[in-house]
Each structure stands twice: as C-alpha cells, then as structure tokens.
Amino acid sequence: LVGLGMVPRGEVGLIFASIGLTNGVLDNDQYGALLIVVLLTTVMTPPLLRWRLGKGPTDAVAQADVTAEPEQGWLTVEKGEIRLHGTPPVGLTLPLALRTAVLTKNARPANTLLDWFGTHRDAAVAWDQDCTPLLVKVLRDDNARAWRFLDVSGVLERALPEVAEVMDRRRADLGDLDPLGALRFPVVDRLDDLAHELGLPSDDLLLAALAADVCADSVTATQDAGGCALGLTARLVPAAEAERIAAIVADAHLLRAGVYEPDSFDEREILQLATHLASSAHARDAYELALAMGSLQRWQREALDQRLALVIEALEHPELTGSEANNLAAARRLAAERLVDDAAAVERLRHASNAYLLSHDAAELARQVRLLEPLPRKDAVRVAVTPEPEPDHWKVDVACRDTTALLGRLSAVLREHGLHITSATIATWPDGAVLDSFVVIAAERPSAKDLASEFERHLHGPLPVAPMPDLELAHDNDTLPWHTAVTVTGPDRPGVLAAVAAAFAAADVVVHTARVSTAHGSVADRFAVSDRVGRKLDEATVAVIRAALAGERPARRRRRLLATR
Structure with missing residues (x-):
C-alpha cells in the first residue's frame, strides 16, 4: 500500500516493490502487477498533464486579462506551492517556466499556475539568450521534477525541440526500466x-x-x-x-x-x-x-x-610568450626564420604545413629550407646527412620536386643501401617542392652524394613492388585533429615501407609523418595521412589502399590539386 501511494514517484514505487518481493509481502504476480502500474503511471503522467494543461481557455482570451507585475513578483512559494500572482503576458512564458522549474526542487506548481501555462499552450516560444542562466541553474540543480515540468508544460518542445525529441525517444525506449531515465542527462x-x-x-x-x-x-x-x-x-x-x-x-x-x-x-x-x-x-x-x-x-x-x-x-612552453606566436607551429616557424637570412627560405617556411613545422625543431627547419632553396631543377635531388643524438642514427634530408610514388622510390633506395628507416616526415608545397626527412640506422655515416645520385636514378620509371596481402591496414579518423591515422601490421620483410608507400600513391594519398617499428619479426608502422586537399580519408580511398597492398589493380583516383594545411 505504501508503494502504491508513492506510485507518482516511479523510482520509489520500484524500490518498495522490490522490498515487498524480497520480504515475501508480494508474490510474483503481485510484484509484476505493481511494476506495470508503476511504469504505466510514469509513462502516462506527461500526456495526462499536457491534457490537463490544455483544458484552459485559449491564449487569445487570456491576453485580455494581462495585469502589471505585482510587488512580490509573478511567482512566490507559499506552503509548499509555487503560486502565480497576477496575469503575466504571453511573452513571459519561457522565463516563468524556467523559474518555476528551478522552484520545483522544494515546491509544486499550484493549479492556477498550471492553468496559466495551459492558456498559452499554442503560443510560439523562441529561446531568449537572457534565459540561459536559468537553464544553467536547472542543470546544476539536477532535479528531475524540473525537467518533467518543462516537458509537460510544452515549453521544452517549443523552445528547445532537440532536447524534447531526445527525451521522447528515451521515454519510448522499452529497454530502459528507469521511470525517470528520460528526465536525466547522464x-x-x-x-x-x-x-x-x-x-x-x-x-x-x-x-x-x-x-x-x-x-x-x-x-x-x-x-x-x-x-x-x-x-x-x-x-x-x-x-x-x-x-x-x-x-x-x-x-x-x-x-x-x-x-x-x-x-x-x-x-x-x-x-x-x-x-x-x-x-x-x-x-x-x-x-x-x-x-x-x-x-x-x-x-x-x-x-x-x-x-x-x-x-x-x-x-x-616559453616559446609561446611572444605576441606573434599564437600557437606552437607559429612559434617553431618564427624561431626558424630567425636562423635563416634568405628571403626565399623565409617565404618557404611561411607556407609550410603545421604538421611539418611541428615535426622538427627550429634548427632542423632552418637547415631543411636552406637545402630546398632554390628549388631543385627537375630530376635533381639534394641530400643532407646529419647525426642524431642516439648512436648509429642519422637524419637523411631529401629535397626535390614531387613525382609519382616518391616516398616509395626514396625508401626503396635507402633499403638497397642497407639503411633501416625508423621514422619519416614528408612536407609538400603548392609549387611542387618536397622535403622528405628520414631517420635511419647505420654503423657508418651514409654518403649524401651517393644517395643523391641513387635517388635521381630512381625518380622515374616503374617501381617494382611485391604484393603484400598479409599486411593488415587499419585507419582511424577520430584520434588526430587534422589527419587520418593509418596503422600497418604484419610480418617484417624487405620492402614493406616501399609497398605501403606505393599503395598510398595508388590512392593519391599524402603521407605527412611515418613511424616505423619492428619487433619479433613483425612490423607496426603508423602513418598520419590525408588526401591531396588536406581532408581525412574516406572509405573508398582506404579500399584503394588495401587493394594496392594486395597486388590488385584498383581504379586510380583522379588526382586533385596539391594543397597544404
């Protein structure tokens, strides 16, 4: 009986029903019947209250009785009831509804207040940004009765229809047994x-x-x-x-x-x-x-x-204290500009992508743009080799003009020279300039002159790449803000990076960074990539990459204009 008396508060009804079943007061049939009563009354309450609110006079009739706001205000709380004083204009529907919702934490709306909202059931209600602080107050109070009032009064569906639609969908979800679940925001x-x-x-x-x-x-x-x-x-x-x-x-x-x-x-x-x-x-x-x-x-x-x-x-980082540097990429660029005295190199830095600027420190950026300026002639390649802090690790910077499957061609040459690639970054510019930077492992310093000659010999012509269908490719468009993250895993063998680079080229994909990892005979290479206009990859492009890795002949995607971020 106590449970039935508390039915309007569905949660309490369910609690008492469960206690009754556990203590033997209710048998299974009575427990089931009580659950049905609790759920039905909870589900039926909002439409019944809307019907109750709709029984009042029309808005047109009520407008004739508008009064000035009383000294105590339109709303007061007296003896546990939220009471309306005077007859407010219809334009106050939204603020009065939100104020009432806030007050429902410790009181319930009086019949006269419900009748007033019923008279304006057909009035248009547009959200007023001055009312947003009241909405924030409702959110902070975490009071389900406040949301129920806004729902049954019809104010929510007129002022914030997206919120009302979500509540309706949750209420219709038969899998949610929480009677107040629709009135909560997890x-x-x-x-x-x-x-x-x-x-x-x-x-x-x-x-x-x-x-x-x-x-x-x-x-x-x-x-x-x-x-x-x-x-x-x-x-x-x-x-x-x-x-x-x-x-x-x-x-x-x-x-x-x-x-x-x-x-x-x-x-x-x-x-x-x-x-x-x-x-x-x-x-x-x-x-x-x-x-x-x-x-x-x-x-x-x-x-x-x-x-x-x-x-x-x-x-x-202290680099950002300068007024000109409004982000990390700009800070790197400004620091690099101070290290070069050539106007063309400075201009090259100013048109570099953020991904490239963030991949190197200022000294490296300055060295690389000096290598790239003036832009090498067609079929010419410039190479610089510098030691890395880690023993037997070398940075190989390659400056040239863009060509088909360039990353695959360069990585194939490095492999032929016995150089193991651990990471790579790729920068491109609208004028066709490309700066590829590799970190390789070698016992002795690689010869920049020999590498440049070999790179030039391999810039054109067919790129022999063995199919590698046992490589698995996974892509993720959610973890990086600008690019698609592509992970390639599978057995390690010579030419894996060249095969992956060739597959990217077949799909007209731009590689921004690459991290190569080998352990226990397996590779786990990670790439940050985009299409030629800087967008993340779609499913069709990923399908082309997978087909190319498997040795199939996918339809080549139409090449788009080169763009940088």
Missing part, C-alpha cells in the same frame, strides 16, 4: 559527480555537457558531434561562445578516441593535438567533458591524464 550528472575531484564546472562546460548528451542520440552520418552541438548552443549563447562550446564537445570526442591506443601518440602528434586545442583552458574543459562522457578503465584514464599533461606542457 553526461551532466557525471560532470557533477567529478566536481569533488576537478572542481565545479563552468557554465560553458555545463552547456557542453548538455549538448553532448543531446547529440549522443542525434548525431547522424552527415553531422558530427561538433556540428550537432553548434546547432543547439547557437540559440543558447552568442555565436562566438557557441563555437567554443561546440569545440569543447568535438575535442572531448577527440581525446576519448585516443585512449584506446595509449602508446600510439608520439611527440609530433602530441604537438599537433596541442596546436589544435590552442589553450590550456580549452584543453582542460575538453578533458573534463571527455571524462564525463563515460567510464574509462584505469589504464585509459591514466593515458588520458598523461596526454593532457603533455599537451599543457607544450602549450605553456
């Missing part, structure tokens, strides 16, 4: 749970959590999380703030995507991520939202914590 709740560890979230972060909740059910194949979040927040806050909130949502997804391979990020990719996030404050907001989006295993949380620490360390 990401917002988890953000509140993290407050003891991370501090109270800002208003923008709360709105980002709401957008993440709504967009988790609304993202489609043509709209990503950031686009969905921008559509919602653009009505809640000014445009610039909406873009920042949408970026928090998108970058939280970016951070979460990287925790499943904690060892995959090297320094270049960390710097790329730091440049993309741009500020420590934004990085921390995205990190907190990433934690709130769902539980992580301990090792994943540790990986995310470490990644945030590395990003913030990079963003707070």
